[in-house]
Each structure stands twice: as C-alpha cells, then as structure tokens.
Amino acid sequence: MNLDDCRRLDAEDPLAALRGKFILPEGVIYLDGNSLGVLPKAAPARIAEVVSHEWGEGLIRSWNSARWIDLPQRLGDKLARLIGAAPGEVVCTDGTSVNLYKVLFAALTQMKDSGRKVVLSERSNFPTDLYIAESLCRERGFVLKLIDDPAGLPAALNGELAVLMLTHVNYRTGAMHDMKALTAAAHAAGALAIWDLAHSAGAVPVALNDCEADFAIGCGYKYLNGGPGAPAFVWVHARHASRFEQPLSGWFGHAAPFEFSPHYRPAPGIARYLCGTQPIISLSALECGIDTVLAAEAHDAGRGSMAALRAKSLALTDAFIALVEERCPGRFTLVTPRAHAQRGSQVCLALADNGPGAYAIVQALIARGVIGDYRAGDSQMPDILRFGFTPLYLGFEDVWRSVDHLVQVLEGEEWKRPEFNQKLAVT
Amino acid sequence: MNLDDCRRLDAEDPLAALRGKFILPEGVIYLDGNSLGVLPKAAPARIAEVVSHEWGEGLIRSWNSARWIDLPQRLGDKLARLIGAAPGEVVCTDGTSVNLYKVLFAALTQMKDSGRKVVLSERSNFPTDLYIAESLCRERGFVLKLIDDPAGLPAALNGELAVLMLTHVNYRTGAMHDMKALTAAAHAAGALAIWDLAHSAGAVPVALNDCEADFAIGCGYKYLNGGPGAPAFVWVHARHASRFEQPLSGWFGHAAPFEFSPHYRPAPGIARYLCGTQPIISLSALECGIDTVLAAEAHDAGRGSMAALRAKSLALTDAFIALVEERCPGRFTLVTPRAHAQRGSQVCLALADNGPGAYAIVQALIARGVIGDYRAGDSQMPDILRFGFTPLYLGFEDVWRSVDHLVQVLEGEEWKRPEFNQKLAVT
Numbered sequence: 001m002n003l004d005d006c007r008r009l010d011a012e013d014p015l016a017a018l019r020g021k022f023i024l025p026e027g028v029i030y031l032d033g034n035s036l037g038v039l040p041k042a043a044p045a046r047i048a049e050v051v052s053h054e055w056g057e058g059l060i061r062s063w064n065s066a067r068w069i070d071l072p073q074r075l076g077d078k079l080a081r082l083i084g085a086a087p088g089e090v091v092c093t094d095g096t097s098v099n100l101y102k103v104l105f106a107a108l109t110q111m112k113d114s115g116r117k118v119v120l121s122e123r124s125n126f127p128t129d130l131y132i133a134e135s136l137c138r139e140r141g142f143v144l145k146l147i148d149d150p151a152g153l154p155a156a157l158n159g160e161l162a163v164l165m166l167t168h169v170n171y172r173t174g175a176m177h178d179m180k181a182l183t184a185a186a187h188a189a190g191a192l193a194i195w196d197l198a199h200s201a202g203a204v205p206v207a208l209n210d211c212e213a214d215f216a217i218g219c220g221y222k223y224l225n226g227g228p229g230a231p232a233f234v235w236v237h238a239r240h241a242s243r244f245e246q247p248l249s250g251w252f253g254h255a256a257p258f259e260f261s262p263h264y265r266p267a268p269g270i271a272r273y274l275c276g277t278q279p280i281i282s283l284s285a286l287e288c289g290i291d292t293v294l295a296a297e298a299h300d301a302g303r304g305s306m307a308a309l310r311a312k313s314l315a316l317t318d319a320f321i322a323l324v325e326e327r328c329p330g331r332f333t334l335v336t337p338r339a340h341a342q343r344g345s346q347v348c349l350a351l352a353d354n355g356p357g358a359y360a361i362v363q364a365l366i367a368r369g370v371i372g373d374y375r376a377g378d379s380q381m382p383d384i385l386r387f388g389f390t391p392l393y394l395g396f397e398d399v400w401r402s403v404d405h406l407v408q409v410l411e412g413e414e415w416k417r418p419e420f421n422q423k424l425a426v427t
Numbered sequence: 428m429n430l431d432d433c434r435r436l437d438a439e440d441p442l443a444a445l446r447g448k449f450i451l452p453e454g455v456i457y458l459d460g461n462s463l464g465v466l467p468k469a470a471p472a473r474i475a476e477v478v479s480h481e482w483g484e485g486l487i488r489s490w491n492s493a494r495w496i497d498l499p500q501r502l503g504d505k506l507a508r509l510i511g512a513a514p515g516e517v518v519c520t521d522g523t524s525v526n527l528y529k530v531l532f533a534a535l536t537q538m539k540d541s542g543r544k545v546v547l548s549e550r551s552n553f554p555t556d557l558y559i560a561e562s563l564c565r566e567r568g569f570v571l572k573l574i575d576d577p578a579g580l581p582a583a584l585n586g587e588l589a590v591l592m593l594t595h596v597n598y599r600t601g602a603m604h605d606m607k608a609l610t611a612a613a614h615a616a617g618a619l620a621i622w623d624l625a626h627s628a629g630a631v632p633v634a635l636n637d638c639e640a641d642f643a644i645g646c647g648y649k650y651l652n653g654g655p656g657a658p659a660f661v662w663v664h665a666r667h668a669s670r671f672e673q674p675l676s677g678w679f680g681h682a683a684p685f686e687f688s689p690h691y692r693p694a695p696g697i698a699r700y701l702c703g704t705q706p707i708i709s710l711s712a713l714e715c716g717i718d719t720v721l722a723a724e725a726h727d728a729g730r731g732s733m734a735a736l737r738a739k740s741l742a743l744t745d746a747f748i749a750l751v752e753e754r755c756p757g758r759f760t761l762v763t764p765r766a767h768a769q770r771g772s773q774v775c776l777a778l779a780d781n782g783p784g785a786y787a788i789v790q791a792l793i794a795r796g797v798i799g800d801y802r803a804g805d806s807q808m809p810d811i812l813r814f815g816f817t818p819l820y821l822g823f824e825d826v827w828r829s830v831d832h833l834v835q836v837l838e839g840e841e842w843k844r845p846e847f848n849q850k851l852a853v854t
Contacts, residue, residue: 025484032487039483044475047708051474055655056466057452060459060798063853068655095703097677098525123689128678128703131691135676146689172687221704228482228495228707249562250524251555258854260599260802262550262573264558276522276555277648280655281474282709371487375687426490427685 001322006396009319014299015312015391021292022225022393029398029405031372034171034199034346034388037225043288050284062280071283072252072274076233078290079224081297081305083197083216084207085235091270092286093278096198096219096232097128098248102273103215103234104133106244107163107192108140116162116191119144120153124381126171129196133165148380150175154185161191168206169199169344172375172384174336176204176344180211187212198222201233202293203313203345203390205306208235215240223345223390225289231282234273241269250275292392312391313345316399320347320387323403328410335384345389348375350382358383359427363420364409370402374427428749433823436746441726442739442818448719449652449820456825456832458799461598461626461773461815464652470715477711489707498710499679499701503660505717506651508724508732510624510643511634512662518697519713520705523625523646523659524555525675529700530642530661531560533671534590534619535567543589543618546571547580551808553598556623560592575807577602581612588618595633596626596771599802599811601763603631603771607638614639625649628660629720630740630772630817632733635662642667650772650817652716658709661700668696677702719819739818740772743826747774747814750830755837762811772816775802777809785810786854790847791836797829801854 010016022038024030030038054066063069076090083090093099104119119137121130123146130146137144142163147156157164164186169176183193197218200206202225208216214237220230245266251257252274255265266272299308317336324332324347335348351358354377362374362385377383387402409415437443450466451457457465481489490496503517510517520526531546546564548557550573557573564571569590574583584591591613596603610620624645627633629652635643641664647657672693678684679701682692693699726735744763751759751774762775778785781804789801789812804810814829836842 023479023483025486028486030486036482036487038486039478044478044483047478048471048475051466051471051654051712052450055463056450056471059452059455059457059465060463060800061793062655064851069853094521094525095677095706097703098521098675101675125689126678127681127684127687127689130689131676131678131681134691135672135674139674219704227478228489229704229709230706232703245562247562247566248525248528249558250522251553251558254554254558257554258803258852260554261805262552262554262557264554264561276524276659277646277656279522279657279706279709281712282656282706285478285708366488373487376685378688424491425685426496 001319003397003400006319006400009396013312013395015296015308016395018295019393019395021295024393027369029370029402031370031387031389031402033390034222035373036221036228037223037289037390038393040225040288040292042291043227043285046288047281047285050281068280071280072278073271075283075287075290076270078294079201079233082206082293083201083235084209084305086209089238089241089270090233090235091273092220092231092233092283093274094232096196096217097132099217099232099234100129100132100196101136102246102248103194103217103236104136104163104165105247106240107194107215108136108142109244111162111192114162116160117141117143118160119163119165120156120161121146121165122150123148124170124172125167126196126198129165129167150177153182157185157189157191159190161186161189163192163194165194167196167198169204171199172348172381174344174346174348176342179213183211183213199344205304205310213237220286220289223293224286225292226286227282227289230286230289231279236270236273246273248275252276252278296392309391313389314340314343316389316391316394316396317343317345317347319396319399320389320403323400324349324406327403327407331410346387347389348384348386350384354382357415358385360415360420361385361409364415365405367420368405368409370405376427428746430824430827433746433827436823440739440822442723442735443822445722446820446822448722451820454796456797456829458797458814458816458829460817461649462800463648463655464650464716464817465820467652467715467719469718470654470712473715474708474712477708495707498707499705500698502710502714502717503697505721506628506660509633509720510628510662511636511732513636516665516668516697517660517662518700519647519658519660519710520701521659523623523644524559526644526659526661527556527559527623528563529673529675530621530644530663531563531590531592532674533667534621534642535563535569536671538589538619541589543587544568544570545587546590546592547583547588548573548592549577550575551597551599552594553623553625556592556594577604580609584612584616584618586617588613588616590619590621592621594623594625596631598626599775599808601771601773601775603769606640610638610640626771632731632737640664647713647716650720651713652719653713654709654716657713657716658706663697663700673700675702679703679705723819736818740816741767741770743816743818743821743823744770744772744774746823746826747816747830750827751776751833754830754834758837773814774816775811775813777811781809784842785812787842787847788812788836791842792832794847795832795836797832803854
C-alpha cells in the first residue's frame, strides 16, 4: 500500500465528508480520539448560545424555556441509538467513575443475599473502574478478583461469581470482548454483567439489549467528542431500572424534585440514576459531539447502527497495521488483536524488545504533529504506543503519513533527543 | 425611603461598579441569584477560549500545556479565600450532592465505632441533602433525625449524636445558623459537624477554620455565578483530610493517576476528594464566577473576607424588608429573620393569611421582569415568595423598583390572571 492507494481510498470513502464536521488544528494527525475527541464544528456556536442566550438572557427561566430540565434524558435518547438501547433507557450525567459506583452498588445490592461474593474483572481494566470496585467490595463484603489473561474469563464464571464487570474494549490493548457470549455465560453462571463502554460508544457497534446486559456506563469525551471531562452516561436494562434506589440519591433522581419533599421517592426508570443539578453547558457540548457520530447513520444503509463507521474503522486500523509491519519490520509487536471481531478502534504497539523508547517515540511523533499516547507497562504488561483511529475525522492518507513519520522518528533516532525523554505530568 | 433615597445610596455605593462585571438582560431585576447566578462578563470569552483554543487546538496536550490537570485545586485555592479555608484545603469538583455523599460517608466512617447512631438535620434542609443522608444512614446503620424548629438544635446535641449536618443558610427561609456556636456544641457533645454552604459561599462571611468545622461542601452556580449546574466544592479540615478513603475513589483522587496502577492509593490531602476526569469547560466557567466575587475583596479594607459584600447585602435586604412593610402593609409575613446575625442574603415572604396566590404573585412579577421564585409549603411550612439579593450586581434602585412592581401586582389583582396560575415544570 502506497500513498496513492491511500488517496484513492479516501476519494472513495463515503464518510470522508464527515471530517468537515470538526475543527482540526493545522498540521495535526490526531490519533488520540480514544482519549479526548476532537472539537465538533458546531460546538463553539452552540456553547456560546447556551452561555450567552440561555444562561445570560434566560437565566433561571431556561430550566423551563430552554428545556434544561430533561437534557440528560434527551441526550440519552440520542445516545441510545449508538449502543443498542431503547429511548428512555439512558441518561447522560456525572462522570464514568460516579456512574459505575451507582450501577455496581445496584448490582451488589441485588446479589447481597445470593451467597456469591466475587466481583470479577481484568487487571488491565481501566484503573478507575478497579478503584471504584475495590472501594465498594470492601464496604459491602465482596471480593474483587482480577484476572491477567482474558482467555481465562469463561472458566472464572462459576458459582462464586456475583458480578462480571468488564470494559468492552480494553483501554491499553484495544482488545474487544464478545459482550453477548460473556454476558450469556455470566447469566448462565447466575451472575450479573456490567459493561464499561468508555472505548466502545461511538467507536464500535454495541447492542446492549440484544446482549441482555444488565448495566452499562460509558464516557462522553472520547469517541463521543463531548469535550474535556464531558458528562458520562448510564444505562440499565429495563428489568432492573425501577428496582433499585441507587445510593447517590440526589434531588434530580426524585420522582418530583420540585415538591421539595424531605423524603426520597425515586423517579421511575432511568431518571433515578441522576443525582444533583445537571451541568447544562457541558451537556450541551456533549450533544454536539453525539450529533457528529449520529451524522454517520445516514451511511449505515440498513446494516445496523455504527455499521459504516465500523467498516471504516477496521479498514483504517488494518491499513495502519499493514504499513507498520511493512515499513518498520521487526521493530514492534502488535498488542491489539488482529482478528476484527476482537479489535476496537485503536492500535497498540509495543517495542519488539520491550526496551526503553516507547515514551520518547510517542513524544517525537507528537512534536511532528502525530498525536498518539503512551501507557506505561509493569511487570506483566509492556509499555505501549497507543493510536486511536476515529473514522469520523481520519482518512487513509492520515494513516500513511503517521507511519511515514514513525519511520522517520525511528530511522534518525530522533526519539533519543533529550526533550523527548522528559516526563510530563499527564502522559 | 423613596426612590431618590435609593438612588443616593447607589451613588454612594463603593461596590456599584462591580455590576459592570456581569451581563444582565435589559429590563430584568434579578432576585434569583440564590438559585442561578448571573453570567459574568468575562465568561463567554473565557469559555470560548477553552473550547476553541485549549480543546480545539491543544487537544489532549492541554492537560499539560493549559494546566487542566490541577484546575480543581487552583479554583479551590481561590474559593478558599471566601470561606475561611487555607490553600490546598478545597477542590472544585462534581456536584453538591455527590460531594455531600463523600464527606458524610467519611464522617460516618469515623463515627462507626462510637456507639452513636444519630445524624441530625433540619426537616427544612434542602431536600437533596436529606436524600443523600437518608441513603447513607440506611446503608450504614445510622438514623437520620430531622427537627422542625432550629431552636431545638442545641438540646438535640447529645450523647447519641454522631454527625450534625446542616445547611448554613436555609434555602427556604434565608435563616443563617451560628456556625461557630453549633460546631462547638456538636464537638462538645462528641459529634462531627458538616456544613452545606450552598447559600453561603459568596453570599455571607464564612470562617470554616476559625469555626473548627469538620467538613463542608457547597454549590458553584448560586452566589458564585459559575453557570447552570456548575461544579461544586468540598472542604475538609486538615485534621481529617488524609485520614479517609472516600468511597467515590476514582482515578483523579489517586496519588499517581498516570501510573495506571490497578490498586487505589489515595492522594494526600484534599485531592483524594476528586473522583473521575474533571469537567474542564464547566470548571473554567466557574473560575470566571469566583473571580467576580473576589473582585469585591479590594473593598474589604482589612475587615475580613466578604465584609464589603456582607455590608451591602444587609443594607439591600433591610431596604427590601422596610419597603415591603411600608408599601404592602399587612399583606406578608417576613419568613427571614430580622436579626442581621441570623440572615443570609435573601428575603422570604409568606402571605399573611397563608392563602393561595404566592405562586401567581411570583409569576406576575417574573412577567414584569422581577425574577424571584416560589417554594411550595406543606403542613408545617407556608408557601413562600423568595428573593435573593446579590450585592455584586443589585442596587438600591433595583430594590425600590421590585417593591413597586410587587405593589402593582397586588393592587391590580394582576396575579389572578390565568396565565400566572399555570404550574411550570420547574418552579
């Protein structure tokens, strides 16, 4: 594959025009949309309208006139289309960690008299999920069990299991679980399944209801392009939605918040997963981001939600893998699964000798405008170079140029320069 | 007091120029800053810069280059000056309800082996505080006791008390507790004291360290002018700050989040009260709001933080009370305490006959551009008309005109029009 092939693929790409929905800095190839999505072109004007018109002019009246009051639900209904959920099943609110606390608490409450004591996850799950689970397990008398190799998951779904808590697409490796099979196996073992969709929503097809999942949460600032620290989302299967009072029982989850009753009475359905007053400016930014993903729906052509984006995502990551292997032979190990069914929308590489340099190579690429990121390894996992591919705003020429920059960084030993070896606070 | 007197007071007001720091809609007298503060003039440009420059151009790099990573602490340090706290003791993060959950959990953990089982609050406390306490008490084996008359508080501080949880200024009545005396009494009784500063921060002087309070939380979108659903804040006395792992143990509260360790190790001090990735756009808006309050510091002249704002606030509420009593004789009961030491920065009225009409009078005033709000009563509390006085952007002529509109609404029985008696979703 050469540059001309890539340009031809871009010319034939039915989604190419979607790049126009974003503001991308000049000279940047952005391969970090799995960490923070790009600014939607509609967002600055929409945010300015919310700030100057809805807040500035409407003031308190905007809770009614601008319909601030049900914004979490309206956004949830839009997002539902991307994750195989139904209208009324999703709210956009709080952060991913806080939402995980709500649903894991609810799941543990349901399992508290089951005699089952194990919450199962992966050691390489995103740490905040493990920290929240660690806290709740300690508090509520459960045991958090972490497995190192996802191949061992099916065997661990046994009679001790209370809750299987997984991130659908692994943040480090880009490996994607089979949500349907694992949920079915967890249910067959008598347990509940919680899915973190942080690297899935807007990135890969998700079918929560079809998979019969129990609870799901996810992130608004990655593939949903909602802005730094955007509100997250929470979904609960209809069979659970009205069964629990989640512990963060703030007034926005009350059945009638403006009755100002001193006693909590949970709202029916997903609204009870709201806690306090909702962040209107952030939610409005998130809506612009969700809309960019929904803009691809027109190309799905009956193949199901996210079909067009998924096809392009796989083509982009296939091309990246092929070009790295062709042009940097022997230098890297592919950490992300090669099989499409097991791959999210990112490609992670480790140095073949697992020696030093992964961090500095990423910094040298960033200095060239190719923005990926680095995740440190430990005794069980190598250091990785992580590249996210967002089909909404990336093309095949971007892939070709990224690999070309990588080749140059390696050939000239550019990455050994001291400035690329200084550690930043945030990696 | 007549209109000329009010104009003279405005001409002599050293804080009058601060009104220029806000964008107020034409024709509006805004008496609802205790519910949602006004848009700071600096906010639209600052938010646009964060959106278009820091997010749009800087992308993921802004966590380092724009110092997003310690924004909750930097804002906390600014806010600390307004609430009698020290630098490093406050973070701006999450919502008020979520933050209350963190600190009440921490307080209950500290008291779990004390044999004390009572969490004491007021029935008229803001409902979300009661809902959070109800949830945590049920979960953790405590009993939430609510008293109807705050005069009964001292007698209820006894050997059964674990935690005294109060809102410093009552959202319904505008009555202000003596934080120092009640904290000392709670401590003398062997209990901890949690203060909700939702209607205090930026509204009245607060001296958390001087009062030896244990925990405090508060709201960013009222007197701090942080925007709809702005992040809230949390303060913990230095003697408690590093003692607890709060349950919402997300990765931003980890001692080294970018080590991506699978095990939680809390950050030293207040940073452990952070949970997930922080909402950068909302926090940036909040900073503009906090800055508007800090702009009054130049007028404090050694009298202590908030002295100038407090003096004007009391003068405004005094004037409002006097004018209502003079011009609407016998129509209203004053719900807010007359004594300065017991008054926050709002005035609440009930109809003298406690008959219907409070809601409609508020709606008729809003239609005239005088924006206050209504809070429904119950068997123990009357319906109230609630008027917040924010000395940053209100003057004495505003007070005169508000009362004049109130007189007209009453005299013409304007409030009986059907359109003012239709209930809105949000009151």
